[in-house]
Structure formats: C-alpha cells, structure tokens
Amino acid sequence: AVVSTQSTGGIAAIMGSLYVLLAFLIGLHCLCRWVTRYRRGDGDSINSSNSIDDIKHGLVKNLRFKMVSKGHTIESIIASGFHIWSSMCCNNPWRCLLGSVIGVGIFTSGLAYFTITTDPVKLWSSPTSVARQQKEYFDEHFTPFYRTTMVVIKAPTFEPTSYHMVGNQKTVNFGGVLSYEVLAE
Numbered sequence: 001a002v003v004s005t006q007s008t009g010g011i012a013a014i015m016g017s018l019y020v021l022l023a024f025l026i027g028l029h030c031l032c033r034w035v036t037r038y039r040r041g042d043g044d045s046i047n048s049s050n051s052i053d054d055i056k057h058g059l060v061k062n063l064r065f066k067m068v069s070k071g072h073t074i075e076s077i078i079a080s081g082f083h084i085w086s087s088m089c090c091n092n093p094w095r096c097l098l099g100s101v102i103g104v105g106i107f108t109s110g111l112a113y114f115t116i117t118t119d120p121v122k123l124w125s126s127p128t129s130v131a132r133q134q135k136e137y138f139d140e141h142f143t144p145f146y147r148t149t150m151v152v153i154k155a156p157t158f159e160p161t162s163y164h165m166v167g168n169q170k171t172v173n174f175g176g177v178l179s180y181e182v183l184a185e
Contacts (some may be wrong), residue, residue, distance in 0.1 A: 121135065153182070154176045154177070155175075155176045155177045155179070155182040158176030158177075158179045158181065158182055159176055159179075160173055160174060160175050160176055161173070161174050161175075161176070161179045161180075162174070162177060
C-alpha cells in the first residue's frame, strides 16, 4: 500500500500524540512509585551525619544489589523456560521435528504467490502517473519504444583492414576498430 503525502500529516500527529501520552504515563508511574516508597520509608534517607562519600557508596551499593537481584531473577526465568522447552523436545523428538517441518511449510507457503518484478516501468512509476499512461497509449497505438544502446570503440593505432568477399570478388574496407587484434581484446 502506498501512503499518499496528504495522509502523512495525520499519521505524524497521531504518532506524536501517542508518544507524548506514553511518556507522560511512564513519568507518572515513576513518580507514583517514588512517592509510595518514600511514604513507606523504603526510600534512601539521607542523614546530615553521613558524608557525601558515604551517601554515594550506599547509593551505588544499593543500586548494584538491585541490578544483580533483577538480573538473577530474569536469568532464572529464562533458564527455567529453556529447561521446560528442552525437556519437551527430548521427550517428544518426532513431534518436535514434525512441528518444525509443518511450521516451515506454513511460513514458506507464501512463496507460491511471490512474483519478482523486473520491469523498470512497473517498479519506478505509478500506474496512475501521466508518463506511464502516455507510454501505454503510445505502445498500444504504435510500435513499442525501446531505448538503443550505443558502444563507441576507438582504435587510433590500427590501420584500416579490408575484407575480400568470396561470391563477387569485391573488397570491403573497414576501419581499424574491426581488426582482429582490437576485437580480440
């Protein structure tokens, strides 16, 4: 589907408003968690007797402990999930292989409808464009238009060559470009 330039302004406005709303909700959630932790007394309290280095060391130590404990929790969840999956695959190897083959078959079945477009006119111009409509009109009413390709070969050091025709004993002269040495390169 092609998105027109007229509808991109609306899409950008919707995406921007969703982004702002999501950022606001995340900020509100963080603020609420901080307030509830502070009211319960779970927050880090700062005494005037503590030095700045003690406070920094305590905050870093607390943060490191929280990160390690959350990382350990996530790692144990992933490990138990892979343990269950591997146990299922080991106990039912034929079901696992059959399910894999069926899954691959389902996911690759769309290749039956896959076509490759190599025509540059279809690739680069819209069917409703003026140039394409004019080209189709021209091709329908006249012969199709093909671009010609020209190759220019220059061989300034070779002398002209001649060709003796067998049937009528004529000699035809050609430039140095058609000599055997130039064409063999």
